[in-house]
Amino acid sequence: MTGALLAIVSAIFFPGIILRVKSIASGRKGPGILQPWNNIFLLFRKSSVFSTTTSYIFRLAPAVYLATICCALMLLPFPGMPSIMGFEGDFILFAYLLALGKLLFILGALDTGSSFEGMGANREALYSMLTEPAFFILFGTLALLSGHLSMHEIFSHFQFAGEFSLITGAIAIYLLVQIAMIENSRMPVDDPKTHLELTMVHEVMILDYSGVDLALIQTGTNLKFVLYGGLLANLILPVNGGWLSANVMLFFLVQAAFAAAIGLMESFRARKKLAKNPQFIVTLSSIALIGFILVLLLTRNLIR
C-alpha cells in the first residue's frame, strides 16, 4: 500500500525535476516543478478529436494503458511492507501488465493507418521485445539470490551489503535505470523533445491523440517512471532500518535523484543512432546474464 501511494506522490514532482535539471543544464531557469502537471490538467479540460480512419481500439488504448500502469503500481512493495496485491511470482504479472498496455498502445497507433505511426509502433514493439529478457533475467537473478519469488520478499531478503549483493546490486541498479529509460522512451534510445517524426519512437505513436486521451497517456507515462523509480528505491533502501519516516524520505530522495540523473543524462550526450538501439538493448540482456551466472557461481548452484 505504502509503495503505491508514495510512488503516486513522487509522480507529482518527478517530471518537473527532469525538466528543471535539463533547463538548468542548458543555462535557463526553467519552468516551475508543477508545470508538466499543469499541462496535463489543461489537456484533461479539453475534448478529444478522433481521426475518421480509427476504430474503437484507438479510443480504448489510452485508458487501458493507464489502467495497466495503475494495476502494476498495486504490485509495488515498500521496504518492510508488502504491496497491495503481491504474491509469489508477481514480477511476471508486473512485466506483462506493462506489456499489455504497450500492446494496446501499439495497436492504437497502427489503427490510425499513418505510415509514421506504423514506423513508431514497429520500433516500440522491437525495443520492448528486446528489453523483456533483460528484465526477467534480472528478476531471476534476484530471486535466485534471495530465494523468494514475490517482489516484496525478494527485496526484503536482498541485502544491499555483504559479499555478493554489492556487485549484483550495482548490476541491478544499472539495468533498472536503463530499462526504465527504454520503457519510457527516453534517451539514449528515443528523444522526447524531438519534432522530427521520422526519428520518433514513442512521440510519433501519440501524434493522433488529443485532449483527455493525451492527458491519460501522459499521466500513464509519468506514473510509469515512478514505478521504476520505486523498484530502484526498493532495491537500495534498507529493510530493517525500522524507521518508517526515514525510509519514506529516502524513497523520495531516490526518486528525485533518479529524475535528476535522467535530466543530466539527457543534457550532455547525443541520442544513439536508431539502428544501434537493438544492439544496445541486447547488451543489457547480456549484462543481466553475466549477473545471473555470477550469482549461480557464487551461490554454488552451478558447481556444488
Place this chain on the structure above:
Amino acid sequence: MIEKRDDRDIMMVVMKSNPFVVQVKDIPVLDYPSFMDKINLLMADEGCHIVTYHAVPLGAALRFFCCIASDSDHLLILLSHEQQASPLPVLDSLTVSHPSFHMFEREIREQYGVEFTGHPWMKPVRLHNLDAGCRMQDAGIIHPASRIPYPFYSIEGEGIHEVGVGPIHAGIIEPGYFRFSCNGEKVLHLEIQLGFQHRGIESIFLEKHSGIQRAVLAESISGDTAVGHSIAHAQLLETLAGITPAKVVQSERIIALELERIAVHIGDTAALCTDIAYQFGQVVNEALRTIIINTTQSWCGNRFGKGLVRTGGSHYPLSGGFIKILLSNLKEVEERYGQITHEMFTNPSVLSRFEGIGKVSARQAGMIGAVGMAARSSGVNRDIRWSHPFQAFTDSVYEPVTLHQGDVWARAMLRKQEVEKSILLIRDLLTGKDFERDLAQPLYEFKLQPASFALSLAEGWRGEIMHSAVTDQNGNIIHYKVKDPSFHNWMALALAVRNQEISDFPLCNKSFNLSYCGNDL
C-alpha cells in the same frame, strides 16, 4: 574583355571577370549539334561545372544561354544557341551525358515547353500544383504545353513501402514534399518535390522598375541568404550600369557576407545538435548565433543584413564605434565557438551520429554539379571566392576549405572551419582601411547598358549564387534569372540518404540545410 585564346573561342565568350557584361550581338550563336559538342568538350574537364542554362525569349526566337565555370582556370564561358519558339523545339537532352544539366532542362521544359528527348527525369520543377499552373498560364508566364503531371518514381516489391512527409512540416520548416521508398527502416530512394513556395520572383523583377524595390526583392529570394543574394544582384546591376563601387563599400559587403556565413553556420551547428538530441551543443551554439545576428542588427538595424547591400554605395557605412563592437563580439564568438566545437567533435555519442552518415562521394558531387559547402565537404573544390573572385576578394587570394569525407561529420566540420576562416577574413578586411573616408550613397536610378547579357556570381554561405539579366535596346531589363545553390544541391540530399536509415534523414537534411524558397523562386 573577351579573350581570344584559340580557335574554339570564336564559338563562345570567355570572360575572366565576375560579374561580366557582354552585348547580345557579340555572343556567337551555335547550331544545336555544335553547342552539344562544345558542352561535351568543356564538361569533360573535371574543373568545369555548369553555372546556368536558361532560355530567354527574344522576338520570335528562344535564345538559350549556358554558362560554364572553369574553376581551375578562373574563367566563365558563355555559350548560346537559338531555336524558333513555335513550333515548340525538340532537342536532344544533354542530361543523358551530363546529369548536372537535369534541373536546368526541366526548368526550360516547364517554362517554355521545349522537349528534351531522352531526358531521364522529366518532371515539373515548381508548377506541379495545378491551380498555380493555371494562373501562370492565364498570365502567359508559362507555356500551356508545359503542364506535365508529376510522375513519382515508385519501387515495388515485397516489404517495400512508401513514406510521404510533407509538404507541411512540424515547426517552422518551409514546405516541401519528400517521398521515401523504404525497405523496413532502410531508404532505397528519396524523391523531393518542391515548388510550393513559388512566388514568381523572376517576373516580379521585370515588373519593378525602381532600384530600391528590386534590391528589397533580391533580399527576399531566400531569407537566410539576404546578403548573398543582394550582393549578386547589386553587382549585376552595377556591371550593367558601368558603376564600380568604392573599395570600402566592396569590403563592407564582404564583411556582411561573412557575418551572414558565420551566423548561419553556427545556427546550423546548433540545429545539427538539436537533431541528435545533444542539448548542450544546441543551446551554446544558439546563443552564439544570437551574438552574431545582433551584431549585424546594430550595424544596419536588421538581424539578417537586409538593407545593407545597395547598388553603388551603402546607407550604413562602418563607423569606428561599430568596428569596436564587431571585433570584440567576434573575439568572444571565436573563443566560445572553439570550445563548444571541441566539446562536440570529441564527444563519442556525437561522433557516432555524424560519422559515416549521409555520404556523398566526390564523384557523385561532381556529377550532379554540387556547389558550395555541399561540394567542398565531398572533396570538390568549388568556391566562387577563390575561383571567380568578386568584390573585395579580388584583392587577395582566398584559400577554400575542403574536406573529402562527404558525410554529416564533414559538413559539420566544414562549418566549423569556415567560421574560423571567416572571422580571420573579417579582421583582415577591417585593418588598414578608413571606412569613414569614402562615403558613398547608394544609387537607385541609373541607365543600364542596352542589348546586353550580364551575369554575376557570389558565394553565399550555401554556395554559388547566380543572378543574370538581359536588357533590350532601351536598357530595360527584359529577362532576369536567379539561381540559388540549392537548385544544384537538392539532388545531393537525395543521394545522401540512399541506403541510409529513414530516421537519419532529418539529420542529413539539416546537414545540407538547403533553401526551399531559393529553389522555388
